[in-house]
Amino acid sequence: MAYTDLELFARLIQCEAGGEGDDGMRAVASVVMNRVNAPGGEYARIGKGSLRNIIYQKGQFDCVREVVGGKPNSQLVYNMSPEQIHYDIAEWAMLGNRLTNLGQALWYFNPYKPECRVNFPSKVGEFAIRIGDHCFYNPTEYYFET
Template sequence: MPLTDRELFARLIQCEAGGEGDTGMKAVASVVMNRVNAPGGEYKRIGQGSIRKILYQTGQFVCMSETERGSYNAQNVYNMRPEQIHYDIADWAIAGNRLMDLGQALWFFNPFSPSCRKNFPSSIGYLVTRIGDHCFYNPTDAYYKT
C-alpha cells in the first residue's frame, strides 16, 4: 500500500533530522513546505504545491533514496518508523507554520564540520542559520531565474 503524503513527510523528518531535536526537525519540515509553496523557480515548476513531488524530486533528499553512489542506503524513509512527534511536526508544517529564523530557506545540508559554507547550492542560496548539524540557506534573486 502506498504511503500517504503525511506518512512520507513524517518519515522524511525522522530520517533527515530525527537526532536534531524539535527545532531541527521543524527546520527541515519548514524547508520542505517552503519548497512546496515556492513562489517561483525550480521548486514551483516541479513541485506545483505537492509534498510528494518535492520529496521525490531526484537528488534532493538522501533519505528518499534506497541507493547512494551505487550502494544500499539503509537510512531511507522506507526503513523509518515515525513516532507521534514526527507526525505532529509534519502536521505543524502542513498547517502553514514555519520557524521564523529560517526566512524562506529552500536548502539545508550537513557540512560535517563546525562551519557552514557561505553559499549553497552554488551561488543561488545564502546562509541564514545553523541549527544542530545542519546549515540552512535562503534563495537569492538568481534562484528565481532557474
C-alpha cells in the same frame, strides 16, 4: 504500500533530521514546505504545490534514494518507524507553520564541520542560520532564474 502525505512527510522528517531535536526537525519540515509553496524557480515548477513531488524530486533527499555512494541505502523513508513527534511536526508544517528564524530557506545540509558555507550550492542560496548540525540557506535572486 502507498503512504498518505502525512505518513510520508513524518518518515522523511525522522530520516532527515530525527537526531536534530525538535527545532532541527521543524527546520527541515519548514524547508520542505517552503519548497512546496515556492513562488518561483525550480521548486515552483517541479513541486506545483505537491508535497510528494518535492519529496520524490530526484537527487534532493538521501532518504528516498535507494543507493547512496554506490551502496544500498538502509536509511530509507520506507524503513522508518515515525513516532508521534514526527507526525506532530509534519502536521505543524503542513498547516503553514515555520520557524521564524529560518526565513524562506529552501536548502539545508550537514557540512560535517563547524562552519557553514556562505553560498549554497553556488549563488542560488545564501546562508541564513545553523540549527544543530544543519546549515540552512535562503534563495537569492539567482535562484528565481533557475
